Amino acid sequence: MNVIHPTYLIGRGKKRMYVRKDTEPLADRAHLAIATVHGDEMTYIQEALDTNWVTTAGSNITALEELAARTVGVRSAVGLGTGTSALHMCVKLAAEKAYGPGLPGQPCLAGKRVFATDMTFAATVNPAVYEGAELVFIDSERDTWNMDPDALTKAFALYPDTRIVIVANLYGTPARLDRIREVCTAHDAILIEDAAESLGATYLGRQTGTFGDLSAISFNGNKIITGSCGGMLLTDDTEAAAHARKWSTQSREPAAWYQHEEIGYNYRMSNITAGIVRAQFPHLSEHIAQKKAVYMRYKEGLAGLPVTMNPYLADCSEPNFWLSCLLIDEDAMCECTRTATTSSFTPTHGKTCPDEILAALASINAEGRPIWKPMSMQPVFAGNAFVTTSPDSPVDADIFRRGLCLPSDNKLTQEAQMTIIETIKRCFE
């Protein structure tokens, strides 16, 4: 077996023999997803600097909140430092709606169960843990790789007193948001939608970020548009938005002096960050079109292979195609194993595995990544419950085993993508 050290997967290792010598590494690194700066960002940054509005108030924040709310289609948007802090505010508001105001400074979800997407980035679920919640992870469905509404229904049968659900739209693909909404409504539960990866994606003609009672988006550097960092809470509940705004600026009561009735946070977005995002927003649809072209070229270029792309519901949703992913057919998988931090496989004629493809990509200066490892498989959540409709073989563990994320940067050239596609093909030889 070839043993691949994790650092190798991010391109620091030696070339392996199974990557043919005649493939020239790409001169420009093919990134998974990085920021695309257009130039007009400086106008808004300069305006902030020129007017001394460099902190957490100013015209960029005000304009951005208005722009985001209008673009996505919600009443209120609250600019925050990160997507994670936006999710934290969502969790606190959901707890308040479900259980009433808690005690100052006490975790507001201590002893409460929260249902959450299992196969996602840890930031989806961590804020609920900050508040003492006991997370129950919900398996994915094959058709969207997102939360399985049937598994969610099953979770409510097992734990009927649960009042908060957190759903993520993985890799920019909307979950089955109408069904998830229905299940939540039937059980009087509050839905938090983590649309950090899916800004601009639509489901049934509506943008993601409008399906949750409370939703979060992110402007981290690798997302579809960026502010270098940054996030937003989105909601139609203007009172909740005002409350999040107050919490995020240290919970100051309206008084001449610092007056506090609640514990606060320093979570507000800076006016500089807001300036960058403000300039990026008009380029959102262009970025989506570029990402979609990347996805379609992979789909076409890999058509003859025993693989499928990350799926979406073509009849009712339009992803933002943030990341293009592959799933290798079971009968084309070579022998492979992963420990907690390393991976090994046996190069086999006609077969491959995600880690072989990732190593081959790394050797040509292209950056892929394994599928986000499900939370239920993480040591830190070893004691948490996991609900699935296929207990013999959970869907998301299978996608993690057979899937990978491909270089999906919107600046990826057709030429580089052809080299990537050829390199993937060779792994199956």
Ligand SMILES: *Cc1c(COP(=O)(O)O)cnc(C)c1O
């Ligand atoms: C990026 C991301 C977040 C967190 O956003 P930050 O702005 O990086 O804090 C949350 N959830 C998902 C699914 C993400 O991909």
